[in-house]
Amino acid sequence: MSLPDTRIDALHATHSSDLLRYLLKLNRGDRQTAEDMLQETMLRAWQHVDRLPEHENNQRRWLFAVARRLFIDSVRARQIRPTETPVLDLEHLGRAEDTSDAAVVNDAVQHAFGRLSDAHRSVLVDLHMRGLTAEELAARMRVPVGTVKSRAHYALRALRNGLAAVD
Structure with a gap:
């Protein structure tokens, strides 16, 4: 395992449960969406591992900010795209x-x-x-x-x- 991989593993082990609880609260208990957002947050951490803060508290803030932005983006996307309407039940x-x-x-x-x-x-x-x-x-x-x-x-x-x- 390389250094970035172990760093991401440690980041996930330390912060994933708190992040998941936060995302569950934002998504009103929708576990699937919260887990998808957690996965996307960790993927972005992995993609930007060279830019992650060194201190653990700053890493936590960075992760929560990314998760919050993902949630905001998903809300905006739902507002822009009208909900799909089922076929009329005649x-x-x-x-x-x-x-x-x-x-x-x-x-x-x-x-x-x-x-x-x-x-x-x-x-x-x-x-x-x-x-x-x-x-x-x-x-x-x-x-x-x-x-x-x-x-x-x-x-x-x-x-x-x-x-x-x-x-």
Whole structure:
């Protein structure tokens, strides 16, 4: 084992349990995310072993600062990227029975779908009715995948709001 490896091993043995507790608290008990952030913190320590402070207290501060920045970066990333919206569950809308309830629901869906913008309607049709993947649609539209996912997210939200307005 080389000197940097033993130094990182010692750093991990000394500070990993405290770092994990800190990251668990920041992540509201999400152990998987906290462990991933701990691993990334230790990886950065290994990558910058030549710049680590010599004194143990300063090493601890350095590690906790890196962990805090990783947490802040993850929060910012979640704020920028909209959460992925699951496919609409249309089971509660009824079947093809010829009832007045089915006719009302069908009319409500058609009305809400018709009020969507052309871009939103097109994305929903391609993704959910034609079965294209976001990657396929992005290539077809010549836009980034994130744009397709964002449009789908906002289209589904608009469709839900349109259906709620009818109720």
